[in-house]
Amino acid sequence: MTKPAQLEVFDFGIPIEAQTASGPSQEWQDGHAIGLQEALAATEAESLRLKVELVQTLSDKQFGYQEAKAEILNHLTPLFEALVTGFLPRYAQATLVPMLREELMATASACLDTPITIGVAPQNIEALSDVLAETPQLPFVARSDPSLALAQATFSGGPQDQMIDLDGLLAMVQETLASLTEAAEERTNHG
DSSP: OOOOOOOOOOOOSOOGGGSOTTSSOHHHHHHHHHHHHHHHHHHHHHHHHHHHHHHHHHHHHHHHHHHHHHHHHHHHHHHHHHIIIIIHHHHHHHHHHHHHHHHHHHHHHHOSSSOEEEEEOGGGHHHHHHHHHHOTTSOEEEEEOTTSOTTEEEEESSSSOEEEEHHHHHHHHHHHHHHHHHHHHHHHHHO
């Protein structure tokens, strides 16, 4: 058989008649109200402190991100410059003749009966003549045009005149890359 639980007596000698049936005493209620106000004020102060810390942390992270982004762009600037001044012009020069061939085939399929004149810089006339010699059945005529740059070519005689301008494309790429690095420098200088 189990033994009944022994409960500790917390009787402080307050007679049962002294306790009010309506609830806690006025002193208790006053103490509770003061404690509640203090707890609410402490909670509000802690919440405000945490908000300020969060805003500061986010601001620090944003600034660090902007600095890191600007630093990366600054380190990429020499690569962009090397691409634009070294690699891309040589690549454009090397790809001019294959691009001409592709454009010629497209133009030829559009108008086979009309002779098409292809204008290139005097330095490219020999390479173009070699390409045209490979396709003698097509009505193309090579023409040296001193007004054209090395990376430019014109097509005339078809339904519309067309121009390939790799120099213009390179200038556009250079301008885009320069504006990208300038924007990064402005953000770095101005926060």
